[in-house]
Amino acid sequence: MLYQFTLKPMTDVKIIEIKKSVFADNDKDADALRSELKRRGVYLLNLMSAPGSGKTTTLIQTLNRIKDRIKVAVMEADIDSDVDAVKIKEATGIPSIQLHTGGMCHLDAEMTRQGLDNVSMDGVDLVILENVGNLVCPAEFDTGAVRNAMILSVPEGHDKPLKYPLMFTVCDLVIINKIDVMPYFDFDLEKCREYIHMRNPEARIIPICAKTGEGVDVLADWLVAEVQNWKQA
């Protein structure tokens, strides 16, 4: 390893200087995984949200709209049991592999790589990772994904981007879900857009209702175009 060590004698204790970010190793692993996936032509999307914002429901709606256009696989890390994996299989026919995070609050690049080793990647264009439901930790650990997406649901409030700045900074796509319940909450979509763009001026914002499927066509078309453009680039 390439750290600089200085050994300074101080009474009887020696100090070894490290001066290294705790995330440095993971960032390196993530970059390596990203290049490997690029070589293999597999687009990895990291989907994050707070628990219950609608990751699984949105996935099901999206998969049914894209599965005839591109080949997709799913990795589940949201909860340790396989309920989400079973739900997705039943609703879309797409098998997903279940990652066991052992109660960890996030996935890192190494865990993601190990998960991908279990996905049969033959001809797969897109792998979607349903990350652990949490808005803090997954934002700090780069998984090696090409893009990060997150779901903010209406009941959580339009000021979430102010409270969880890092999550909104790292996300390229923000899906605003549960727009069907907008009349019952004082959710201000324009304010929400403004706050998201304060964190990331480039972020794409797509409002949907995963329950009825409203808006999901936009999301599905965006995703298919993304994958195709990336493969050609």
Place this chain on the structure above:
Amino acid sequence: MHELGIVFYIIRDVKETALQNNVNHVSAVVMNIGEVSTVIPEYLTDCWRWAADKEEMLKGCELRINTIPAVTRCDTCGSEYDTVRYGKKCPHCGSDDTWLLCGNEVEIKEIEVT
């Protein structure tokens, strides 16, 4: 619990450094933790105690935390100000064109060995 994951990373790096330097016991680890890094120092030290004591090399090893103040710089008027107090908006000119200069660190500064 996000601090526990971070503790595992620290342990991995510290053990690696200790082995390279032929050290068999580490008595303290000094961390630089930024004020807006989202790491909660008390949680970190609690997780540390639990996890470090399971490692022969780190039994009783103390985790010391230097807090790094968060400072934001404004590109409109050039001033630097306290992030925790004023947030994203510059208190001098009201601009949003600001960025975090420091305060996001989660860094192992050094270790002490005896």
